Amino acid sequence: MLEDILRQGLLAAVEQYGVYEEDVDIELEQPRDRSHGHLSTNLALILGGRLKRKPRELAGEIAAAVDLPKEVIESVEIAGPGFINFRIARPYQIDLLLEVWNPDGALADIRTGGDKRINVEFISANPTGPLNVVSARAGAFGMTLVRLLTAIGYDAHAEYYVNDAGRQVGLLGRSLRAQYLQLMGEQAELPEGGYQGRYLEIMAAELLDRDTEAIKDSAKAFDDESFQRVQPPEGNAEDWRRLPEEESVRSFAKYALMKILSWQRETCRRFGLRFETWYFESELHETKRVERALEKLKKSEVTFEADDAVWFRATDYGDEKDRVLVRADGMPTYFLADIAYHFHKFQRGFEYAIDFWGPDHHGYIPRMRGAMEALGVGRDWLEVQVLQHVTFIEGGRNVQMSKRRGQFITMDELIDEVGADVAKYTFLTRKPNSHLDFDLDLAKEQSDENPVMKVKYAHARICSLLGKAVEQKSVEAGEPTAASLAHLADEPEWNLVRELLRLPQVIVSAARSREPHRLTAYVDEVASLYNRFWNQCEKILEQDDERRLAQLHLSLITRHVIRIVCELIGVDAPESMEKRD
């Protein structure tokens, strides 16, 4: 490895000062400024203080003493306060570039996860309405993280938790029932705090025309195993209406749940989200996992009873308050069910779990990790990524959202209006824990100006170029080789090469830091450098054979890199784009 070669060389060069491997951690970084070479070390700056020497002088001595193979490093220079900068020989850069191209090369080397199973849970919205745009941000991040982890060798598993057992579902049933009764001309009031969204009115209206068979048919959307438990209630809306109130509510709730889950699932599909598992909270209750989790906590002596409730000693695990597990009325809290859920996740064999939560749940993190510690799973087993809110701006003002009142922008609307790719890309240009202002007007009207288009266009342009090479010059690019790429010559070409070489480490850093926005920043830069190359160099097809082939191969590798990043972020890289006049 390149960095090992440099480290060895540097270590040998500093032995004269009595500095050995165990004394110093040699840092190598890539300077931002191209004029500072490809790699740089601050070694002399660090040793300067320790040896009471002027860093710049020391750097000069080290640079003179360091002995590196010329075919790898073509120059060693000192600069600034005492940096030692290395320039990689061009033939060696080509070797590295071919490693990026080769499927068994650099991208295989970063698969260091050892197929460890990691569970990534995201969205997990309540099944009480259509998914809104907040879920879209979570979806974009979660899915990309799953793919990133897979890219670095983990067995990552996307999961969606469905809270189908709480009070909200009852409230949902009561809300739908009230809507339906109103349509039937009966006196019925929406329950206190009930859902008022228009989607429930529409759902109620549909029920007027729906017979028993049609209701059964709509359940066919859920053929697969994950959704076995989503079944429609017996009969039709008229039957449910006549039932005693409790049962009636339950039937309406069951129907509403089924409908909403089918919407949510379809929305996820449109957004390119694939969940291996949809995990239902109701299953936890039915299989007694909630009770068993409670028993286990009790046995571990981390609970106590007070005011007729059962509490978890969360303060022993770094939380600021103790937390209720079982309410005075005997009902388990959401927290207890969530403990059972995460414990079962652990039992299902995941060595690590990552949850994406909204900012309103951040106070929930210490108790949840504390509970995992109390259960012997360990607090570090669970990692929680907090996604900050998205503020949508339309007509210059904030769009306030409330699910209860039914005022929100749905994820479907977002997809309809700006497109899934633009939405995903936009979300992924921001850090997960930054607030995000999403200007809908801008996204709608000027989606052409969106940076994602630059990337798509660069990809399409390369496809077009490769086609033209065959049509006009009868040149099939074929496989890039060290011999063909040896004819790269101009600065813009080498600047592009330099950026392409970064792909593997960009993937690793994006995955490890859970910051997928590094991918969009990177691919944007690749597209820019390709465009610069395109404009500043002579026309590729008009070059002599050797130059042309070198440039076609460089284009091919650029396309490869763009494709890999686009796949990671879930954005389509088209073969061609419609030309705009």
Next chain:
RNA sequence: GCGCCCGUAGCUCAGCUGGAUAGAGCAGCGGAUUUCUAAUCCGCAGGCCGCAGGUUCAAGUCCUGCCGGGCGCGCCA
């Protein structure tokens, strides 16, 4: 009051887990193209990196304290 997040160009945000002259997109101004798809490229302008201390050879980045904004602090989920 306590906790978490944020404060960088007119706007939206990066700044690679401490490096060299702080960047990009959009908006503004000025150029290039009868193009291998200009959805592009080149140039100009635009900054007490919220404020004040501290650590360090080196701070937008780490620590402390303020200021300003968002969110949270239920036997809700």
